[in-house]
Amino acid sequence: MNRVFSGIQPTGNIHIGNYLGALKQFAELQNDNECIYCIVDMHAITVPKDPKELNESILNVAALYIACGIDPDKSIVFVQSDVPGHAELGWILTCSSYTGELSRMTQFKQKSKEKESAPTGLFTYPVLMAADILLYDTSIVPVGDDQKQHIELTRDLAVRVNGKYGENTFVVPEGRYMKSGARVMSLDDPTNKMSKSAENEYSRISLLDSPAKIKKSVMRATTDSDGIIKFDVENKPGISNLLSIYSAFTGKTVESLEKDYAGSGYGDFKKDLVEVVNSSVKPIQDKYNDIRESDELKKILKEGAEKANAIAEKTIKRVKENFGLGIR
Ligand code: AQP
DSSP states (O other): OEEEEEEEOOSSOOBHHHIIIIIHHHHHHTTTEEEEEEEOHHHHTTSOOOHHHHHHHHHHHHHHHHHTTOOTTTSEEEEGGGOTHHHHHHHHHHTTOOHHHHHTOHHHHHHHTTOSSOOHHHHHHHHHHHHHHHTTTOSEEEOOGGGHHHHHHHHHHHHHHHHHHOTTSOOOOEEEOOSSSSSOBOSSOTTSBOOTTOSOGGGSOBTTOOHHHHHHHHHTOOOOSSOOOOOBTTTBHHHHHHHHHHHHHHOOOHHHHHHHTTTOOHHHHHHHHHHHHHHHHHHHHHHHHHHHTSHHHHHHHHHHHHHHHHHHHHHHHHHHHHHTOSOO
């Protein structure tokens, strides 16, 4: 069985980009693989957070994991800061990383843009992400394609460390990306990816949005003025994004959707998309409401952390031996 690892930051409401790009894969993979899914709270503090809100958000993401089909009897679900090995390996890997490669990371460049000085954690974040993955001898990392550069860095670090400290130090992982939904774009600016932290709440559809909010977000989504339902990312990014979302939720190909909607206007297409999104998120919301306030949720996370810790401790022991750290 392959080991699968991935995580989501508790930085706000999980949106359909997080779902279609990453979360949807999590449940699909758990029958044939050994899956470990984490709520990466230490990544969330790279940008200052209100402690109470962060804590609520951790449980919200955990409940959404379960609501989206992750079965705690099959997969390990836990909170990153409950397993000290993440921070420990993060430091060890930081010492094998270079400022040059970290300053080339697109996400760092975007998030630190126009800031005179950015938090150091924002800069070293990709190294902590590499530690998250390598800590579990992971082979497969299901993520959205905005994470490709971070996965490449993880692979580079693993190969570099293995070359210097022993080939048994790390398993070199691979990213896994969805064919459709790997990069869902913002509804108000379809040249940028949909994001939890974007200012305009109508730029995204959150999994817990009401039917009315979903309708409003879709109906006001930016499209062009020629009214032809055609997939052309370069010239028609808005409608192309909506076609991709429709396709990712229904499994229908973009080509078949273009045929089905030939001659229809954007209004009719958008109305149908509202139905598609609403009917897809409804069962997730129902399950979320069942689990969010239950005692079961914290129990799942506690047991998950114990299981994750047992695996992490073995890796840390091996890495420390290879690096010559500690007393022997
Ligand atoms: N727009 C997207 N389309 C497809 N996949 C996406 N992911 C994020 N945005 C999209 C994938 O969701 C997983 C979790 O992401 P994250 O929370 O760790 O951080 P992020 O990539 O920075 O996501 P956001 O929504 O943009 O959050 P903020 O605004 O807090 O930075 C990852 O697998 C990611 O690829």
